[in-house]
Amino acid sequence: MDTGVEREYTPRDRGLPVTQLAPSVVTTGTRLFAEALAEQAVPSTHATFTPPLEGPATTEALVRLLADPRLDQANSTALERVLAVRPHLVDVRPAAEVLGLRPGEFHHAGPPVSWEQAAGPLRGALIGAMLFEDVADTPDEAERRLATGEARFSPCHHHGGVGPMAGLVSPSMWLMELADASTGQRSWCSLNEGLGKVLRYGAYGTEVTDRLRWMSTVLGPLMQDAVRAHGPIDIGAILAQMVQMGDEAHNRNRAGTLMLMRELVPHLVSGDAPTSRVAEVIRFIGGNDHFFLNAAMPAAKLMMDAGRNIPGSTLVVAMARNGTDFGIQVSGTGNRWFTAPAELPDGLFLGEYGPEDANPDIGDSTIAETAGLGGFVMATAPAIVKFVGGDTNFALRTSQLMYEITLAENPALQLPILGFRGAPTGIDVTRVCTTGILPQINTGMAGKIPGTGQVGAGLVKPPAACFIQALTALAAEAPELPQPTS
Amino acid sequence: MDTGVEREYTPRDRGLPVTQLAPSVVTTGTRLFAEALAEQAVPSTHATFTPPLEGPATTEALVRLLADPRLDQANSTALERVLAVRPHLVDVRPAAEVLGLRPGEFHHAGPPVSWEQAAGPLRGALIGAMLFEDVADTPDEAERRLATGEARFSPCHHHGGVGPMAGLVSPSMWLMELADASTGQRSWCSLNEGLGKVLRYGAYGTEVTDRLRWMSTVLGPLMQDAVRAHGPIDIGAILAQMVQMGDEAHNRNRAGTLMLMRELVPHLVSGDAPTSRVAEVIRFIGGNDHFFLNAAMPAAKLMMDAGRNIPGSTLVVAMARNGTDFGIQVSGTGNRWFTAPAELPDGLFLGEYGPEDANPDIGDSTIAETAGLGGFVMATAPAIVKFVGGDTNFALRTSQLMYEITLAENPALQLPILGFRGAPTGIDVTRVCTTGILPQINTGMAGKIPGTGQVGAGLVKPPAACFIQALTALAAEAPELPQPTS
Structure with a gap:
């Protein structure tokens, strides 16, 4: 968003070699680097970064999965079916x-x-x-x-x-x-x-x-x-x-x-x-x-059910919580649930309620995010931040981040604020594990004591463990890696 | 809108003098400067710029108006009444x-x-x-x-x-x-x-x-x-x-x-x-x-009527077109119209229609923009560009530009995409004349031959002459400037 500044003119525009550009510094990880540079009067840009998800045998599982010759076709087929649902x-x-x-x-x-x-x-x-x-x-x-x-x-x-x-x-x-x-x-x-x-x-x-x-x-x-x-x-x-x-x-x-x-x-x-x-x-x-x-x-359930049961597909077809556990299901692993204890949402509370009154994350409504709605399209609904927390920039950044972990852009759900780009759709287990970026969920919050009712609404993510388990299970069903010949 | 880049760290953050910064170049006016810099491998930023409106005695009128001791209070009173309307x-x-x-x-x-x-x-x-x-x-x-x-x-x-x-x-x-x-x-x-x-x-x-x-x-x-x-x-x-x-x-x-x-x-x-x-x-x-x-x-008419007839106020209280002329009315000049030939909108046409079929700008619906709606809040309605033309960045930029020529931000009309900033409200004749920025209008387009009906929708601006006339008339009613004593 700019006010009159049209664009940057750089040597690139004239086809000049990039080496003639003034150096620019990007830092990531701990803020120490950025701060040290600032002290030396060197401007730098700090980029956020999340490490890949770690777990027992995660890297081996990832290698095996990404080498699966079925992967691309399986995910294409799954996505095609998902996006064809009317x-x-x-x-x-x-x-x-x-x-x-x-x-x-x-x-x-x-x-x-x-x-x-x-x-x-x-x-x-x-x-x-x-x-x-x-x-x-x-x-x-x-x-x-x-x-x-x-x-x-x-x-x-x-x-x-x-x-x-x-x-x-x-x-x-x-x-x-x-x-x-x-x-x-x-x-x-x-x-x-x-x-x-x-x-x-x-x-x-x-x-x-x-x-x-x-x-x-x-x-x-x-x-x-x-x-x-x-x-x-x-x-x-x-x-x-x-x-x-x-x-x-x-x-x-x-x-x-x-x-x-x-x-x-x-x-x-x-x-x-x-x-x-x-x-x-x-x-x-x-x-x-x-x-x-x-x-x-x-509607989201119908879309994601269409993508189920495709051998080799790493597409998440369900994310759901019962208030105790968060569970996900994946196309390539049938009806199996990969579960871990549900997290407590972070958000805005009604009246006198506070975090101590809230139950961990609950509900099937995460089928929205599974299908590229909810938290995934927050950019198009910035007013939501007054209900779930965060601010306008968070809403814009969140949608853009979700493209990193999804397999497609849904042409039927165009987001005007992102230049009519399609909604980021179809969470990929391998992308979540390699980027370490977890799906963003907008959710209601229930009181933990039976009979209370709603206490607020907020932001939450699935536990990383669900995706690591899914990755391991998918890898187990992928073809074995060819042994080195030497 | 960024994807993970959080912010720039510059020496300013550490309280270092600005002179220690690498120089940055901003160009404006003709593109020749920016292009010459790019050829010499110097990055620069090009800023758009519009000259002040020119007309007979415009500068003299502006000086007299801006020196009017009633100006601030008159405009505050007008805006207060406008924003109080329910x-x-x-x-x-x-x-x-x-x-x-x-x-x-x-x-x-x-x-x-x-x-x-x-x-x-x-x-x-x-x-x-x-x-x-x-x-x-x-x-x-x-x-x-x-x-x-x-x-x-x-x-x-x-x-x-x-x-x-x-x-x-x-x-x-x-x-x-x-x-x-x-x-x-x-x-x-x-x-x-x-x-x-x-x-x-x-x-x-x-x-x-x-x-x-x-x-x-x-x-x-x-x-x-x-x-x-x-x-x-x-x-x-x-x-x-x-x-x-x-x-x-x-x-x-x-x-x-x-x-x-x-x-x-x-x-x-x-x-x-x-x-x-x-x-x-x-x-x-x-x-x-x-x-x-x-x-x-x-609703917009009711708001703007509340701001009418305040001596010394440069607030625009009506913009309206009859298909021949575009006219504006200003708080400080009563029911007088300042008119000039209406412009032809630039936009998207229905079916076989084209620019040659369109009548110049017509309708009272510009009361929307007069009250801070329509083109002024395009940023919050980016899907509108598929109806009137332009793109998402144009929509965002337009709303931000309109703050330059308005007197207030309407707290009752919050724009989530601009961080819940209030709608830019209350066009000021002096600001339009000094910045040269004309109000942005979203409009329907009628066929010029009687009986045709709608031919499209598009973007249009009022003729600058309306504002220059209003400026001159307002200045004529402002107190005379004190004569130099020496």
Whole structure:
């Protein structure tokens, strides 16, 4: 960004040899070098630098992987499939119908976890869902039945879907179903409850249950009618517009929510429901700037699922957290999770809350970053820094840094502020390990005590260990290196 | 925007004298200097530069004005009033009711103009309005009656309102009425017709008349009910959000339109109108990304009117074009127009149209730039360059340049990409004349032949002569300079 300065004229412009240039000094690593130069009146530029990820046998694994003759083709194929997905919202139905989920069965965010290991917000959401489904009368009873295994829970990702924060899905909850226009592949996500004391942040009780009941009896059915009357709604087109309207589709979904509303409203109005109900639904959607998140997430899931199971591909196809562990899945290693303890986000807190109230990173919403949204396109949504922390330069730098660890630029998601460059898309395990640059995630923060709800929003990264594990596993499946002949 | 380079370390950081720095060369004016240096292997930076505006007695006028002891206080007072305005949409009513406009009376954009001098699009719109109001049966009859003065027309600005492009208002057209929450001052603008063959671009005929009739019988009345049921809608709050959502509120009003719709829809739904009519209205508003322009314009008008008539103030309070002339009004010189022939915009054309089809600059929509919107906040809406031309760097540079000619930064309109700096607001005649920097305007382009409609959108500037005239007039009203005593 300059004010009138047009460009630098250097000897290079005239084809002169570079050796005729005045020397310029770039320093990296410790600041001591830069400071010593400054003391000697020598201008220098300090460049940030992260060392490659280190771990047992990392270098050997990297060599083996980068020598894999399948690598380029496998990643091209994976990316081609990812970028070909055209996600559409095709239906809204109860989870019991979509997934055959039965009373006492639940899905949740992140990799698998036991009740004993489950974090506060996930426990709170499970308790809340037991009360909502009337399979327990009190929180104590719910906890008992969850601890004994009478009630069962498994990851959303294992059933073709995603859920934000605790990501809890129970049989009576209604889901948005998305489909890829060309392949017919499907994905799903629950309906967004709004902010404050909500189940996905681990809150439970009357307020939570009443809202969920209204969502199941009013919001879901009315949305079903509207979506069916409309026909498939092009979520990809809305995403393309959003990233030109200050949304990064993870923690800012304002324009997306409004555009989804614009599609639904004429059909809500023309349906059979009483106008008071229609007005309620419109106020609920319009009053929740995050409503579209639950359409962006399954769109990202649909994209990344298309890139799964390609032997030799180092593409990350899922990043998800259950509040205890952060897990990633990679195209070349099937459904295997590579997990490590989730980090605590660094960010801005609501009201009186502080870092000591926050639970470690939780939710499937990192599917956004996995698909090149969220933290990866912060540059196009600089207003997000007032919600998650950082500043405008951080937002610009972050998006530019993410190109270093991704395999493609998504031509369908153009970022005007970066000269309409496509969003950095498709995290590559080898690039993360060689550059030491970890994916940047924008996230909400849940209170660690069950029942608290949201305490803030912030910035977080996956643990490096997930990528080192993935690298090792990928290397193990790569062809052996040819032995030196001499 | 950097990728990992954090900052420059220079001797300055250590408090060393600047003389110890390596010399750096800045060139300006002709490129010859920069090129000669480059040939000698000396790096240099070329800075753009515009000379001050020149005209008869400009320097003398500037000296007299800048010496006016009232200047600072007058401009502070004007800006304070401008920035204190809180525009709300308070009603939607027919022009006959709001303005007492009678059959055969019309308002139009820009400074006053005669039928003989009127440009194609204004003539086309006047003809169309005559047909719509049934005061003429054919275009020929309409022209005859306009030429003879049987039908009369005067500027919107003379009646407290604004209109985009030809800006035509006739008695049966419905207006949005805005009011300032604290002072109760009012302003108005017509309802936006959408794009293509529309009256404001000078098109007329059945398609135009039918749409206007529907707007008067369905859209206007339903909006009236909804606005009255809602209560005053905070247009200032929507503007604040828009500039964080990729809108510049002149040629991009996507987020603004959606946010206005969000306010109206629950009340449209709950009203007495048949659902088919409600759905029509929602589709019409939702299908026109420019709908909010006609709320942003009267909001800007309300702001700038608050800054009028302050003796000694050099604040520009209106910029408007009638398709023939570009006119400006200044706080310190009352309702006087300073006019010069309007320029031809440079931009992107629709379909087969080219520069030879375009009419010179037209419309009151430059009230946006007058109030620090539109071209002044392009940096926050870089996607606009795909509509009006230029590139992302141009958008960033333009906003930064506009701070050079404005008196304030609007804290209510924060631009995230510029580190949440307030929009550059309040054009100062003396700054324009001393810097030679003219206000940047984003605009639509009308076809020059009456009846054509829109041919494109582009970038344009006011003629320098308007500012030189204003400067001279302001100086004439400033106190005489003290005579040298020696």
